[in-house]
Amino acid sequence: MKTLFISSGQSKVLCPENHNYKLFDYPYYFIQLYKRFGIRALIKQFHFSRRRPFSRGLINKYAPEGFGIEIGVGFFTIAPLKRTILTDGFETHGSDNSIATDYCKADDIMAPDESFEFVLSEHVLEHLSDPVRAIKEWKRILKPKGKIFLFLPHKERTFDRNRERTRLAHLFDDYSMQISATDTTHLEDWIRNVIRPGLAPQYKSIPAEKHPELGLIHHHVWTDEDICELLQILDFKILYSIDCCPDRGDSFVIVAEKN
Numbered sequence: 001m002k003t004l005f006i007s008s009g010q011s012k013v014l015c016p017e018n019h020n021y022k023l024f025d026y027p028y029y030f031i032q033l034y035k036r037f038g039i040r041a042l043i044k045q046f047h048f049s050r051r052r053p054f055s056r057g058l059i060n061k062y063a064p065e066g067f068g069i070e071i072g073v074g075f076f077t078i079a080p081l082k083r084t085i086l087t088d089g090f091e092t093h094g095s096d097n098s099i100a101t102d103y104c105k106a107d108d109i110m111a112p113d114e115s116f117e118f119v120l121s122e123h124v125l126e127h128l129s130d131p132v133r134a135i136k137e138w139k140r141i142l143k144p145k146g147k148i149f150l151f152l153p154h155k156e157r158t159f160d161r162n163r164e165r166t167r168l169a170h171l172f173d174d175y176s177m178q179i180s181a182t183d184t185t186h187l188e189d190w191i192r193n194v195i196r197p198g199l200a201p202q203y204k205s206i207p208a209e210k211h212p213e214l215g216l217i218h219h220h221v222w223t224d225e226d227i228c229e230l231l232q233i234l235d236f237k238i239l240y241s242i243d244c245c246p247d248r249g250d251s252f253v254i255v256a257e258k259n
Ligand SMILES: [Zn+2]
Pocket: 129, 170, 174, 185, 186, 219, 220
């Protein structure tokens, strides 16, 4: 694929040809942050927990160059900004408070096949009713040998701790049934084990039956072993995985390569 340079603020970055993306720029980010959350939020960006040196280092180690895309960025990113398109999807869960410059569904991305050197996604897959479909889509837009970086909540260290691990067979059933994005199969389990015990107080004011349509529910519950196995079935090679991310303790991390 040919590439072209486009301007992003003061810097120039290499983009896939025929892209239709806006790129991130720092002034926009900091102005938005200040406008929405004030000076404290701005200062917080420089705190250790936000800098995330381990996680950023991982991305730069396994994808030291080339252009990538973050799926479901929300209002914070560890992506290398000058070479990453930041996308978001859920109107309520993400977009209202999002620094994304592009909006798309996580499993329906407006990009040609083999567009990117890397795909980054942090705490998104658990909000999708059909993660197999999403990962296949992310694989489609990756170049051969492209890398995928997944940061996901570990079931033992989040409000999902009382729930059963999701079996891989269930994920493939969801995929073969082309399950709806607002699927309510797991709603009862979510209410019984997370909402009623008060483990997710941030969602308390929102009626639980609305959680699937708002993208708040964690449909499925995993450990790093589950997702490594899933990626291997989907023809990725695992390059790195760690059960507990050193700078985000509720998460495991997996780096995998498209075969
Ligand atoms: Zn399911």
